[in-house]
Amino acid sequence: MKIGFPPDSRSDIGAGWAQAWQAGRVDLAALSATDLRYGFFDYPVDFIVDGHAFLAASRTPLVDIMFTLGLSLHGLRTAGSAEIDFTENSYVIRLERAGDQVRFTASYGAPTPSPRCSLDAYTSAVRSFVADGVEYLERHHPALARNPAMQELRELAGI
Incomplete structure (x- = not known):
């Protein structure tokens, strides 16, 4: 199980915000x-x-994927299933608990049999990803540390 991102400050600010940012x-x-x-x-x-x-x-908004992954932990704990979906396209990754394992399928391109990992491994990977993402963003953009969304992310991921 691996979830990660290589930071790319060239894409910190979306096109719609560029003028206001500058x-x-x-x-x-x-x-x-x-x-x-x-x-x-x-x-x-x-x-x-x-x-x-x-x-x-794949380029995806980091804060959005962190929220989505944090919500997936909640869904797995409470309902035994969750989805990771993307606003910009129709791709969906479905997660389903099977005992102490999580099975992953996708709306397209998923192999058979479905990839799996332990719930503990998934939980650990999500928490590490969110912690690394929050730490990176707040280090490079200190004002984010005062944004309530960052605290919400910490709580959602249990970090």
Whole structure:
């Protein structure tokens, strides 16, 4: 199980925010979680389970994928299933508990049999990914440490 991202500061600010950012009118501490999820920090994200790359360096908004993964932990604990979906396309990764394992399928391109990992391994990978993402973003953009969305991410992932 591997979830990771190589930071790429060239894509920290979405095109819709570039002028405001350059003019100094963007206060990262005051932005809504929605704005952070969809307007900033598009990085290549790897999501690999049992040798299968569900995401292989696909550019996705980092804050959004961190929220989605955190929510997937909640769904696995409470309902035994969860989905990782993407606003920008129809691709969906479905997660289903099978005892102490999590089975991963996708709307397309998933191998048979479905890749699996332990629930503990998935939980650990998500928590590490969110912790690394939050730490990186707050180190490079200190105002984010004051944004309530970052605390919400910590709580969601249990870090």
